[in-house]
Amino acid sequence: MEEREISKAVVKRLPRYYRYLGDLLENKVERISSNELSHQMNVTASQIRQDLNNFGGFGQQGYGYNVKYLYTEIGKILGLDKTYSMIIVGAGNLGQALANYVNFEKKGFSVIGIFDVNSRLSGVAVRGIPIRMTDQLETFLQENKVHIAALTLPKTGAEEMAPILVKNGVKAIWNFAHTDLNLPEDVVVENVHLSESLMQLSYNLNHREPQGKE
Amino acid sequence: MEEREISKAVVKRLPRYYRYLGDLLENKVERISSNELSHQMNVTASQIRQDLNNFGGFGQQGYGYNVKYLYTEIGKILGLDKTYSMIIVGAGNLGQALANYVNFEKKGFSVIGIFDVNSRLSGVAVRGIPIRMTDQLETFLQENKVHIAALTLPKTGAEEMAPILVKNGVKAIWNFAHTDLNLPEDVVVENVHLSESLMQLSYNLNHREPQGKE
DNA sequence: TAGATTGTTAATCGATTAACAATC
DNA sequence: TAGATTGTTAATCGATTAACAATC
Numbered sequence: 001m002e003e004r005e006i007s008k009a010v011v012k013r014l015p016r017y018y019r020y021l022g023d024l025l026e027n028k029v030e031r032i033s034s035n036e037l038s039h040q041m042n043v044t045a046s047q048i049r050q051d052l053n054n055f056g057g058f059g060q061q062g063y064g065y066n067v068k069y070l071y072t073e074i075g076k077i078l079g080l081d082k083t084y085s086m087i088i089v090g091a092g093n094l095g096q097a098l099a100n101y102v103n104f105e106k107k108g109f110s111v112i113g114i115f116d117v118n119s120r121l122s123g124v125a126v127r128g129i130p131i132r133m134t135d136q137l138e139t140f141l142q143e144n145k146v147h148i149a150a151l152t153l154p155k156t157g158a159e160e161m162a163p164i165l166v167k168n169g170v171k172a173i174w175n176f177a178h179t180d181l182n183l184p185e186d187v188v189v190e191n192v193h194l195s196e197s198l199m200q201l202s203y204n205l206n207h208r209e210p211q212g213k214e
Numbered sequence: 215m216e217e218r219e220i221s222k223a224v225v226k227r228l229p230r231y232y233r234y235l236g237d238l239l240e241n242k243v244e245r246i247s248s249n250e251l252s253h254q255m256n257v258t259a260s261q262i263r264q265d266l267n268n269f270g271g272f273g274q275q276g277y278g279y280n281v282k283y284l285y286t287e288i289g290k291i292l293g294l295d296k297t298y299s300m301i302i303v304g305a306g307n308l309g310q311a312l313a314n315y316v317n318f319e320k321k322g323f324s325v326i327g328i329f330d331v332n333s334r335l336s337g338v339a340v341r342g343i344p345i346r347m348t349d350q351l352e353t354f355l356q357e358n359k360v361h362i363a364a365l366t367l368p369k370t371g372a373e374e375m376a377p378i379l380v381k382n383g384v385k386a387i388w389n390f391a392h393t394d395l396n397l398p399e400d401v402v403v404e405n406v407h408l409s410e411s412l413m414q415l416s417y418n419l420n421h422r423e424p425q426g427k428e
Numbered sequence: 429t430a431g432a433t434t435g436t437t438a439a440t441c442g443a444t445t446a447a448c449a450a451t452c
Numbered sequence: 453t454a455g456a457t458t459g460t461t462a463a464t465c466g467a468t469t470a471a472c473a474a475t476c
Contacts, residue, residue, distance in 0.1 A: 009443070011417050015410035019392065033457060042394075045457095046445050053459060061458040062452045078413045079420035093314050097307030102412065109412065148415065172419040174412065178233065180256075188422050190415035194406065196229035198316065198323065198388065199292045201362065201404035203225050205386040206293035208402050223467070247433060259433095260469050267435060275434040276476045 010051050014078055016041070017051070021071040033064035083108045084172075087146050089161050090153030091116035091124075091131045094176060098150055099126045109148070113140055117157070137161070141168035150174040151181075224265050228292055230255070231265070235285040247278035297322050298386075301360050303375050304367030305330035305338075305345045308390060312364055313340045323362070327354055331371070351375070355382035364388040365395075 020041055024032060038045035052058050052070075055077050059065040075081055086102065088095045091114050102109045114131045121131045132140065140146075141164075149165045151158045151173060158177030165173065166187050173189045175181055181189050234255055238246060252259035266272050266284075269291055273279040289295055300316065302309045305328050316323045328345045335345045346354065354360075355378075363379045365372045365387060372391030379387065380401050387403045389395055395403055 006421070007443075011414055014417065015407070015413040018413065019410070035457080044445060046447095047443095049457095049459065050444075057459060059458050060452060061450070062456045064457065077417065079416040080413065082416075082420070084416065084419075093307060093311030097311050098408075100307050101408070109416075147419070171422070172415055174415055186422060188415060188418040190411055190418070192406070192408065192411055193229070194312075194315070196233070197404055197406055199229040199232065199294065200225055201386055201388055201402060202293040202296075202298065202323075203228065203291065204402040204404065205298075205361070206296070207220070208385070208400060221467075249433080258469060260471095261467095263433095263435065264468075271435060273434050274476060275474070276432045278433065 006054050010054055013043075013047075013051055014074055017048070018071065018074045018078060018080075021067055021074065024067045025071055029067050031064045031066055034059070036064075080108055083110060084147040085110055085112045085145060086148040086150060087111070087113040087115065087137075087140075088150045088152060089115045089134070089137070089165075090151060090157065090176075091118070091121050091126070092152060095150070095152035096126050098152060099129065102150075112144060112146070115140075116153075134161070138164060138168060141165065141170065146170050148172045148174060150176065152176045155179045220268050224268055227257075227261075227265055228288055231262070232285065232288045232292060232294075235281055235288065238281045239285055243281050245278050245280055248273070250278075294322055297324060298361040299324055299326045299359060300362040300364060301325070301327040301329065301351075301354075302364045302366060303329045303348070303351070303379075304365060304371065304390075305332070305335050305340070306366060309364070309366035310340050312366060313343060316364075326358060326360070329354075330367075348375070352378055352382060355379065355384065360384050362386040362388060364390065366390045369393045 034045040034048040058070050115134050117134045124131050149170045155177050162181045175191045248259040248262040272284050329348050331348045338345050363384045369391050376395045389405045
């Protein structure tokens with residue numbers, strides 16, 4: 001199970017490979033060379049080969065890569081051959097968007113609970129999943145195995161909830177709150193900071209090249 | 215206006231500095247050294263100083279950085295001293311979440327229109343902004359200066375809409391669709407690929423260190 | 429002034445790209 | 453077999469970290 005450490009940059013590229021391979025698969029493309037893929041994806045062929053070879057030799061000299069095989073293998077590397085139970089803490093627009101979304105987009109991530117502090121949402125259902133009150137969260141965690149918790153609530157709420165989640169065995173947090181959660185090393189956190197993304201856009205909008213050169 | 219090229223990595227860190235400085239400001243901290251900030255942010259002091267010095271000397275030897283001043287300056291670098299008009303194309307949960315969200319979170323980004331193809335949403339308002347039909351988009355763009363367009367609609371829709379936006383002068387696209395938009399060089403695109411973020415989380419969940427070491 | 433801490437140069441580290449021998 | 457293309461080593465490039473002189 002223990003390969004040498006894979007860099008963050010590589011891990012970040014894997015889902016993109018996966019997406020392109022999925023598209024190729026849909027278009028019934030059977031095989032592809034790193035060169036051809038590099039043109040489609042706008043990266044170097046060298047990078048593709050290096051990235052893949054972190055995990056093994058998936059190609060064949062003189063042939064390239066079998067699309068279906070490579071797609072499946074990257075899926076396995078990403079853990080998409082497994083299923084995960086997920087809860088969403090914070091049933092605002094964003095939480096509800098995720099609830100509607102995650103199930104659709106990718107099998108394997110199954111939303112089994114949605115929580116909120118707002119009692120007006122009590123009993124309201126999103127995609128058949130009733131919104132529960134946050135004070136029932138701990139009990140719920142004890143009665144249900146939860147792999148992933150998405151935090152779609154304000155900063156202070158997220159900081160309060162995270163340790164409770166961790167205490168009750170949640171090992172992965174998808175954090176949409178505007179804060180960096182400080183959690184034990186064996187808990188993985190993936191941050192989605194939308195306002196920081198928007199600021200990057202704003203930066204780039206103000207610093208882009210004048211349209212002179214093509 | 216033309217400094218030497220700033221790397222993507224640096225730009226990505228700026229909003230995080232901005233957030234920490236904002237928090238410090240709220241806590242009435244007047245000055246901070248790169249060393250102290252580095253501890254709070256879990257980065258090296260060297261990196262902070264290098265990053266900032268891409269844009270100028272904001273500190274003072276023997277003193278450190280004035281929090282309020284640095285906060286303001288980074289804000290300017292990010293373009294947060296300006297205002298932007300924004301539209302949201304795709305009025306599903308995610309689009310509505312953004313509409314509710316962007317205004318709150320950061321002044322300066324003002325949502326002036328929301329569009330969707332679904333005629334059942336016609337006339338429905340989100341935060342006082344009526345949802346318009348997509349076939350009115352082009353006219354709207356001609357009548358209103360739009361700086362930023364958020365694309366919160368499916369892949370195919372996004373690929374159709376993007377060129378229309380660009381043709382009518384939109385220079386910044388916040389893309390939530392699962393596709394890489396191929397647009398002219400003077401248009402900036404910031405991608406938020408949630409499913410890829412979730413896959414990274416899944417990867418890390420499956421490859422994290424066993425909890426042995428602290 | 430002495431102490432602190434920046435701005436900046438130099439050293440190191442890591443990631444990307446190039447090159448090519450291995451091999452299908 | 454000859455041609456294509458990988459897997460992998462070596463070279464380059466860029467980003468991070470360390471060190472320290474400048475200076476408040």
